[in-house]
Amino acid sequence: MARIANQIRTLRFLAGEMTQAELGDRIGVTRQTIAAIEQGKYSPTLESAFRIARVFGKPLEEVFQWEE
Amino acid sequence: MARIANQIRTLRFLAGEMTQAELGDRIGVTRQTIAAIEQGKYSPTLESAFRIARVFGKPLEEVFQWEE
DNA sequence: ACTCAATGTAAAATATATATAACATTGAGT
DNA sequence: ACTCAATGTTATATATATTTTACATTGAGT
Numbered sequence: 518m519a520r521i522a523n524q525i526r527t528l529r530f531l532a533g534e535m536t537q538a539e540l541g542d543r544i545g546v547t548r549q550t551i552a553a554i555e556q557g558k559y560s561p562t563l564e565s566a567f568r569i570a571r572v573f574g575k576p577l578e579e580v581f582q583w584e585e
Numbered sequence: 586m587a588r589i590a591n592q593i594r595t596l597r598f599l600a601g602e603m604t605q606a607e608l609g610d611r612i613g614v615t616r617q618t619i620a621a622i623e624q625g626k627y628s629p630t631l632e633s634a635f636r637i638a639r640v641f642g643k644p645l646e647e648v649f650q651w652e653e
Numbered sequence: 654a655c656t657c658a659a660t661g662t663a664a665a666a667t668a669t670a671t672a673t674a675a676c677a678t679t680g681a682g683t
Numbered sequence: 684a685c686t687c688a689a690t691g692t693t694a695t696a697t698a699t700a701t702t703t704t705a706c707a708t709t710g711a712g713t
Contacts, residue, residue, distance in 0.1 A: 604690090605690070616689085
């Protein structure tokens with residue numbers, strides 16, 4: 518399970534190297550959670566996914582991709 | 586928490602009254618899970634959300650909406 | 654070389670999604 | 684009226700996401 522890719526690392530880079538901690542703060546999770554999601558250790562809840570996409574101003578499907 | 590709306594009921598209707606059980610079968614969860622998601626009792630995992638959207642041939646954000 | 658911020662990582666605890674089983678209700682079709 | 688599929692609903696159990704705490708590593712800047 519969990520074949521969901523994400524572009525979080527790239528998007529943080531493009532957002533001026535936003536740190537994992539800052540992203541976590543802005544969506545209301547810890548930096549460890551961001552790290553785990555970013556590395557694909559598990560996939561976020563739908564709400565966290567929406568919040569992350571919102572931070573980067575992208576539609577959810579540009580941040581997370583589900584490969585069947 | 587859980588201010589995520591969804592259009593599952595409508596989409597099931599438009600798909601010829603697809604039952605909760607059939608939708609559950611097609612994405613690999615039980616009918617009770619579909620019922621709970623549909624009623625907003627909790628929001629699905631990102632993977633379930635992608636699978637549901639895929640069944641209806643819609644982008645995820647047309648099936649689930651996050652109201653801040 | 655030192656410092657410090659950012660990140661990796663992991664164990665234990667908590668929250669939430671989901672499964673399973675069971676029973677009740679509703680509505681359509683006959 | 685009967686039947687049966689679909690749905691509502693609830694309790695208990697399991698899986699997974701997330702928190703918290705803690706310690707290690709890496710890299711940039713000085």
